[in-house]
Amino acid sequence: MTTDYKPSSNIRKKLHSYFLIDDTFSTWREWSLTSFLESEKMRGALAVCSRRALHQQFSDSLNVILESDAPSEVKKRVKDLKKEMYSPAVQRFWEQIQVEEELTFAETKYKGKKALISLKKDFEKDVLNDLEKIVEEEVTKSRSVLEQPLKRPAADFDYDSSHHAVDGLDAVKTPDSCEKNQAGKKRKMAYDSDDVFEVALSDDALSTEEPNNAAEHLLIINGTDIQSKMELWRKTSAHIPEIHRQEDASMKAQAADLKEYAKVCLRGVNTPQRLKEAIKRAKEERQSEVESGQCIKWKNLTLKLMKILGEKTLKASAIVINRSQKDHCRRVGGSKIDAIIKLAEINLEFVLIEVSGTPCDLDHTHYVGDRKKIAKNLKIILNFIRTTYPGSFEAFRRIKVFGIQIYDNKFYIYSMSMPFARIYYFKLEMEFECPAISFTLFKALPKFISDLWEVQDAILSSIETITVYMASTADSDDNDDQVDPVTKSPSKKRTRKK
Known part of the structure; x- marks a missing residue:
């Protein structure tokens, strides 16, 4: 009689489909909250956020059965189910669902990051391919320029020291310069006419030129090698230690100024509010000072002052x-x-x-x-x-x-x-x-x-x-x-x- 019990249509409308098999209570001995939740999980309607709603649906269906004319055995089973709604088994079930959701979220996040990394690699690969094409084009252009026929010098070109003359000054021929001019003429005679060409040197080329090549661009005035003298002045200049002394004095002045600033700011300060007011007051005083060139900005002083504060x-x-x-x-x-x-x-x-x-x-x-x-x-x-x-x-x-x-x-x-x-x-x-x-x-x-x-x-x-x-x-x-x-x-x- 119990297995064949068929509730009325009004009761069937209020019940969840889990409790009805062919509109009867044929599976009432297998009813439990965990099996109800498993059925919802199979349907894909289970989530941690829907825990309260699912428990409410299960409880409402149990109340409907208790109020109906169902057999006493079914009602007794329903009363036992109401007591088992907060059992450890139900708690463990929801904990497992929580872990599964977190793992799913982590896996989705990992897949998203993996896809992003692959996109980044593809983008970098495309950029490298574009750069390779640009480099190949530049190399091709450079080769075409180098393969062009070279300009020949004028027929009456003569390598003479007059090419090194300076406006307003006469180049004095010393024995060394004469020997170098003779060596230059010998090199000119040794060159083939087809091998001699003109090159326009830029500023960058001059700055990166090898030191050994500097001998071919000598500038000698009154028997003095200007290049060697300037190099000697650069290495033994007296302005270098003077700059260091100025920096040391500046650092000492900053330290003394910070010490004085700390004395003024920390006078009577024992709370964060008072420290804030003291810094604000010091800011106004600094901005109103006339010696703007000598004073240090109050922000830098405040940042250094914060390092003084400790435990x-x-x-x-x-x-x-x-x-x-x-x-x-x-x-x-x-x-x-x-x-x-x-x-x-x-x-x-x-x-x-x-x-x-x-x-x-x-x-x-x-x-x-x-x-x-x-x-x-x-x-x-x-x-x-x-x-x-x-x-x-x-x-x-x-x-x-x-x-x-x-x-x-x-x-x-x-x-x-x-x-x-x-x-x-x-x-x-x-x-x-x-x-x-x-x-x-x-x-x-x-x-x-x-x-x-x-x-x-x-x-x-x-x-x-x-x-x-x-x-x-x-x-x-x-x-x-x-x-x-x-x-x-x-x-x-x-x-x-x-």
């Missing part, structure tokens, strides 16, 4: 360093911190952030050193709060200051508190991973955001405890002995030897 240092650490300390307390000196979070209302630092290198280059020594640095500076912050803002020790012992360390794609959240007088408690509050793989990002991202919310709640709780402590009044038995003293250790008494 931050705790103000509380500077106060501790400037005091006289005991020998065993020198280890708590302040260090460079990657990032600091502070209360803007009272300018109080209470959270530290350290990034211990990149994930691709792990260094355990760097990690341990940064962890020690966080512990030391958190202790400094606690001492600074206790000595600067006196209040009830019962409220102070509830204060926690936090340090965040990032290493190997993991976040380490540390806290430090003082549960008892002069007892510092450094604790690893929590540890969680930062998602770094794209395929698992959709699974790991919700947990990562939840962990970040927990860190935010801890920081807000720290702000609240600090505010409560500052609003409290100091007890009569509270004193500075509850924190590590930072005074100088007493000097040892020296006894004379008898």
Whole structure:
């Protein structure tokens, strides 16, 4: 009876085609959400973006069957199916679909890049072919020019030193020049008349001419070889060291100007907004200066000034360093911190952030050193709060200051508190991973955001405890002995030897 049950036409219109075989519930024992999704996948209507709509269609069809006059066995099966809609099997099915879509997208992208590379290669090949044709045409033209008959010189041509005469000056024949002229005449006599030709030398040809050929273009005036003298002047000129001295002076002037500029800009600057205002004010002053030729542009100075800015240092650490300390307390000196979070209302630092290198280059020594640095500076912050803002020790012992360390794609959240007088408690509050793989990002991202919310709640709780402590009044038995003293250790008494 159950397999032959045929619902009414109104119910069949509301049902999905997956539930009907020949308008009956003959396959009701095989119904499941995964088989329903597989059938949609065969039809090509399955995608991650349509997950919610498909689940809604399946759920609506189940509700229609429950409201109909279907047999009790079918309704019981439908109730079980409603419970299985959020089963791990369904979740794994959708994860597989997600991976398949990402692989398909990556494959399509790879094919597109491959096609683009092939087009680029074809284009480069066409360009090279065109260039080869152009070069062949140029070579053909050059050969045709070289194969043309050469011009013959005038019959009365005589190689004489008068060709080298200069306007307004008489070429003086020295013994060397006479010998060279005689050698030139001998060479002229040795040449065949058909081999002598004229060539018009351009400026480029003269500049690239071989040094050995320069002897045939001598210019001698009053017994002096002008070419050799000019070459000697070029090598031993006194202007070269003078230029270097000018460059050195210019660099020193720029450094001095930058130093003065930094003094003016950084006076009273402790926030990014004030730095911006100081640079703007310095820009206006530079533009209004009369000595425009001597001053350097404010933009160059500002860019060089930015190189001076580096990592931050705790103000509380500077106060501790400037005091006289005991020998065993020198280890708590302040260090460079990657990032600091502070209360803007009272300018109080209470959270530290350290990034211990990149994930691709792990260094355990760097990690341990940064962890020690966080512990030391958190202790400094606690001492600074206790000595600067006196209040009830019962409220102070509830204060926690936090340090965040990032290493190997993991976040380490540390806290430090003082549960008892002069007892510092450094604790690893929590540890969680930062998602770094794209395929698992959709699974790991919700947990990562939840962990970040927990860190935010801890920081807000720290702000609240600090505010409560500052609003409290100091007890009569509270004193500075509850924190590590930072005074100088007493000097040892020296006894004379008898």
